[in-house]
Amino acid sequence: MRTDVNAFLGAYPYRRVPGTSPDAVLAAMDRVGIDEAWVTHLPGVFWRDPTEGNAWLLETAGKERRFHPVPAIHPGLADWRDALRAAIDAAAPAVRADPTFYGIDPAGGAMRELVAACGEAGIALSLAVRFEDARQRHPNDHASELPAAAVRALIRSDARVHLLVTHADRPFVEEVHFGSTPDEAARIWWDICWIWGPPEDHLRTLLGSIGPARFVLGTGQPLRLPENADAKLDLLDLAAADRGAIESGNARALTGP
Amino acid sequence: MLIDVHAHFLHDRTPRADWRERNASRLGAGERVGITIHVASILGSWGATSPTYFPSLPDLRYGNDWLLAWQRQHPDRVRGYVAVNPNYTAESLAEIRRCLDAGMIGIKLAASRRANDPLLDPVCRLAAERGVPILHHIWQHRRRDWPGQEASDARELGELAARHPRVPFLLAHIGGGGDWLPSLHDLRSVPNIYVDLSGSGVDGGMLEACLAAVGFERLLWGCDLTIETGWAKLRYLEHLLPAAELERVRWRNAAAIFPAGAFPSD
Numbered sequence: 001m002r003t004d005v006n007a008f009l010g011a012y013p014y015r016r017v018p019g020t021s022p023d024a025v026l027a028a029m030d031r032v033g034i035d036e037a038w039v040t041h042l043p044g045v046f047w048r049d050p051t052e053g054n055a056w057l058l059e060t061a062g063k064e065r066r067f068h069p070v071p072a073i074h075p076g077l078a079d080w081r082d083a084l085r086a087a088i089d090a091a092a093p094a095v096r097a098d099p100t101f102y103g104i105d106p107a108g109g110a111m112r113e114l115v116a117a118c119g120e121a122g123i124a125l126s127l128a129v130r131f132e133d134a135r136q137r138h139p140n141d142h143a144s145e146l147p148a149a150a151v152r153a154l155i156r157s158d159a160r161v162h163l164l165v166t167h168a169d170r171p172f173v174e175e176v177h178f179g180s181t182p183d184e185a186a187r188i189w190w191d192i193c194w195i196w197g198p199p200e201d202h203l204r205t206l207l208g209s210i211g212p213a214r215f216v217l218g219t220g221q222p223l224r225l226p227e228n229a230d231a232k233l234d235l236l237d238l239a240a241a242d243r244g245a246i247e248s249g250n251a252r253a254l255t256g257p
Numbered sequence: 258m259l260i261d262v263h264a265h266f267l268h269d270r271t272p273r274a275d276w277r278e279r280n281a282s283r284l285g286a287g288e289r290v291g292i293t294i295h296v297a298s299i300l301g302s303w304g305a306t307s308p309t310y311f312p313s314l315p316d317l318r319y320g321n322d323w324l325l326a327w328q329r330q331h332p333d334r335v336r337g338y339v340a341v342n343p344n345y346t347a348e349s350l351a352e353i354r355r356c357l358d359a360g361m362i363g364i365k366l367a368a369s370r371r372a373n374d375p376l377l378d379p380v381c382r383l384a385a386e387r388g389v390p391i392l393h394h395i396w397q398h399r400r401r402d403w404p405g406q407e408a409s410d411a412r413e414l415g416e417l418a419a420r421h422p423r424v425p426f427l428l429a430h431i432g433g434g435g436d437w438l439p440s441l442h443d444l445r446s447v448p449n450i451y452v453d454l455s456g457s458g459v460d461g462g463m464l465e466a467c468l469a470a471v472g473f474e475r476l477l478w479g480c481d482l483t484i485e486t487g488w489a490k491l492r493y494l495e496h497l498l499p500a501a502e503l504e505r506v507r508w509r510n511a512a513a514i515f516p517a518g519a520f521p522s523d
Contacts, residue, residue, distance in 0.1 A: 199279045199280070223461050231485040
């Protein structure tokens with residue numbers, strides 16, 4: 001079993017990206033041997049009310065057993081707890097929030113309320129550091145990248161919450177991991193999609209310094225080629241158990257108690 | 258055959274204490290990916306004693322000498338670009354002659370002087386005379402000056418390439434930062450610029466856009482700082498291209514623009 005915890009469905013507003021339909025993402029998963037994917041409704045990230053994409057996402061994932069929905073929650077909107085309840089009822093493995101795209105403080109009161117609610121409900125919260133390299137973003141795409149300080153603040157704000165942080169690079173991971181207590185750090189999982197392989201060997205370094213239990217397979221597809229996550233794992237001499245943990249076992253721990 | 262047209266190595270006078278490990282990692286990962294030849298450059302001291310993109314003459318000479326020795330140590334794996342700072346015209350021309358005579362196969366221009374500046378013309382004339390390509394560092398769609406480099410973009414490189422139609426130019430790392438889409442628009446009408454596919458960017462749609470803009474005939478495979486992204490692009494290209502066209506991107510296009518005999522297959 002190989003699980004991609006970081007995949008998207010739907011168009012990206014800032015450039016044409018091929019292969020964003022559910023069928024196309026399934027075909028890409030077949031191409032690289034991914035069995036199941038946690039999917040986000042990509043256009044919704046950029047909507048004033050990102051939860052308006054959740055109905056389509058839940059319906060689409062409900063029709064395809066290989067998709068697991070990651071609905072969006074905007075904790076700045078009054079009825080966000082209804083969206084969270086709907087995600088839990090749909091057995092979503094996680095919900096997501098993109099506070100810098102919503103225009104809210106990424107470590108502010110609303111986000112802390114969401115973190116507390118996720119901790120209470122036992123559902124993971126997914127946060128993306130970025131979607132594209134800052135040097136190539138569209139001139140109108142001004143949302144800040146997620147600050148590492150916000151992740152540290154959020155994990156400290158609730159003793160139960162599990163965070164999945166995607167699109168983080170090595171300095172970000174190290175800053176948060178070693179800026180957290182062991183208990184806090186043990187409740188954060190990192191996807192590997194933005195971590196460099198050889199010759200800089202950032203992923204190898206992190207697996208040695210932090211350990212394989214904290215990392216999960218995430219591709220960022222179709223915004224990024226899913227082959228990239230595979231290639232960097234293939235360039236490591238990982239024990240089968242460690243690779244299996246990164247490819248699926250750790251994701252199960254992420255969704256557990 | 259698989260040729261990485263954009264590689265780098267480090268040496269003992271760079272700021273990196275782990276320079277040996279990084280070099281070994283590149284060669285080791287290259288073996289796993291199947292890279293036949295790493296065509297590499299060293300930008301002076303990589304910032305230790307002069308800036309990476311504004312290297313001093315002694316630093317350039319030391320780096321080029323180190324790379325020549327590395328090439329001799331790995332004759333089946335490594336070839337060199339001679340790196341120069343075109344602000345020093347006479348010295349650059351002499352260094353190019355020296356290093357090509359010693360076995361290097363191309364010229365690396367980074368970001369010491371804008372690509373469309375006339376100071377680069379003597380270097381290009383020498384490249385034409387010697388029959389070698391020029392790999393030019395690029396900031397895709399540069400909208401302003403960035404600290405630490407006098408970077409160029411595809412349009413500026415296009416002006417230089419138009420003045421030197423006999424010289425093959427490699428537009429560096431299309432996935433290496435900056436907005437690659439305007440670069441591709443700029444390159445359509447400049448037939449002597451090839452797209453180096455290296456860089457950490459693995460954007461969905463980028464390879465399709467490269468193929469639409471310049472065709473498989475002007476794509477060159479490479480990695481730069483991230484071998485896994487090069488391998489990912491190669492794996493995806495295997496689904497996009499028929500075998501004969503993939504061979505062009507893997508190595509045949511490179512073999513056609515580097516000097517005869519530069520690679521084992523020649």
